[in-house]
Amino acid sequence: MSNNIEEFNDYRQKMNEKILGDNNKVIKRIFNLDTNAFKEGSLDVKTKELLGLVASAVLRCDDCVKYHLEKCHKEGLTKDQIIEALSIATLIGGTIVIPHLRRAYEYLDELIIND
Amino acid sequence: MSNNIEEFNDYRQKMNEKILGDNNKVIKRIFNLDTNAFKEGSLDVKTKELLGLVASAVLRCDDCVKYHLEKCHKEGLTKDQIIEALSIATLIGGTIVIPHLRRAYEYLDELIIND
Amino acid sequence: MSNNIEEFNDYRQKMNEKILGDNNKVIKRIFNLDTNAFKEGSLDVKTKELLGLVASAVLRCDDCVKYHLEKCHKEGLTKDQIIEALSIATLIGGTIVIPHLRRAYEYLDELIIND
């Protein structure tokens, strides 16, 4: 795996373990909910991951965008589909989203190359 | 149609006409893009409307939520599917989204009753 | 009770019942967490309600501000203490918070008068 992807995931995992090891019930339940909310329900997993991606992009959270890009890619969404979702995010969220779009493109390309 | 839905759409249409009548090119093109971005492409219209709904909800814009609720409903998305999308928005955007969730529920119920 | 306070609480309760009656698990758990998070823990309830108030104010959510103003008032926090918390929110959140500060003042005064 590329350094960027590995670094991101390693830090994410290391800190999540620290946070969950702390036994704050509210935080633990929010983490739990996060897992449950993206499981198949009335909407399929692909659609849900695209929703997570667009929400992350308009709220301009690079780490959240990376996380959902990885999930979208693993679920088999094509680059065109992912970019189309990001184009909607850029339109709704405005040009202020563009710097995040650049970093999303970079990360997505690394995900594709590392397949 | 219920008063709420009619009022919302009448005001929206009246003001859009005023805005577009003014011939500011940037604004006109943004309105145009808005129409194009939600047409079928690599993603279908239903998915795109859900993306618009979730982006609107996490950015906490009641009018945008109403607009996409109406489009989602017209596209045949079920109440369960729409609520599931809104549940993801509430999780990602936090409890600060809940007052908008209340108004979304109210508007969605009116849309369903007025079918 | 004054009309404003009553209206706000009636609508809030009516819509919460609708939302919770719908059995979306993610939303139900978020509502549940909301109750738990503000219970006494390492921090007392007063402090937590002030935290809720300031978070609501900087995120500029009038309904959330009203809700926490009511809780702060019921917990026995004085007007001076509540205003001091709101002054910090206005400094951190900027003058964009001021319109919400006006509505917060109005609501707080009604809460005090209706005691």
Add this chain to the structure above:
Amino acid sequence: MSNNIEEFNDYRQKMNEKILGDNNKVIKRIFNLDTNAFKEGSLDVKTKELLGLVASAVLRCDDCVKYHLEKCHKEGLTKDQIIEALSIATLIGGTIVIPHLRRAYEYLDELIIND
């Protein structure tokens, strides 16, 4: 003056008096700064009011937009200039700004009619 403009200004003035009557020093100084920051300096008043308008629009605060629209109009900025500033706000802030643009147009037209 039209009802909308009068109502907005009356409420604004009434609540500002209440807030400033309360003698919270931090809030008083923020109000004071607000007056000073928009006085002529290296930039002229017109430019500063346009800055205030665009900041208010991208942060999506209707009351702040109204306030700066009124100041812009009084300073002699033309409708075209004001709309051009708002078009930049809509581009940077995204289509999520559009509902606020509608209300800005309505208020600006009332300001012009009431001259």
Add this chain to the structure above:
Amino acid sequence: MSNNIEEFNDYRQKMNEKILGDNNKVIKRIFNLDTNAFKEGSLDVKTKELLGLVASAVLRCDDCVKYHLEKCHKEGLTKDQIIEALSIATLIGGTIVIPHLRRAYEYLDELIIND
């Protein structure tokens, strides 16, 4: 002191000096207000620092979170109290706050180790 803490504070101090050396009155007064607002008043310093921390976390500003974490820690707030405040921020601000929570945990642990 650990590199992270030192680097953060050195850069902060260096740039603050540059900014304040520039004699822009509005900025100087905002910096001044920032010092005054967190002094003991109707609320004690500990509570105010927790308010600053939660406001910073829901607005998702890593540097502001670090700054208030340091103040909270110096004021003698325990890790449990600080985490409880951050759990409320995560609930209100949503899972979009989680990446900032990770970095907050990392910084807080460094502050504790460096005591």
Add this chain to the structure above:
Amino acid sequence: MSNNIEEFNDYRQKMNEKILGDNNKVIKRIFNLDTNAFKEGSLDVKTKELLGLVASAVLRCDDCVKYHLEKCHKEGLTKDQIIEALSIATLIGGTIVIPHLRRAYEYLDELIIND
């Protein structure tokens, strides 16, 4: 040119080329609009760049701030004028803007030194 300025512009250009090479029509048109919106119209280019700067600052996007700082500087706006615009952004956006103000100062100084 200093490393910071060069790095920022190189990455920006490299990723923009990737993004535009992808032929997503919505994104391409948004990029196009971005160029058009800042051309002279009813408002001159200097004013528009200041509007872009202040919008970027209150929305707390470092990359957008850097981009508009560079444009402002090239258009011949003085440091005093640019700082005055940023002071208004800090007042409206609140102390949460201050970390971005620090980085803006650093970048602006590099731009001035590299003239």
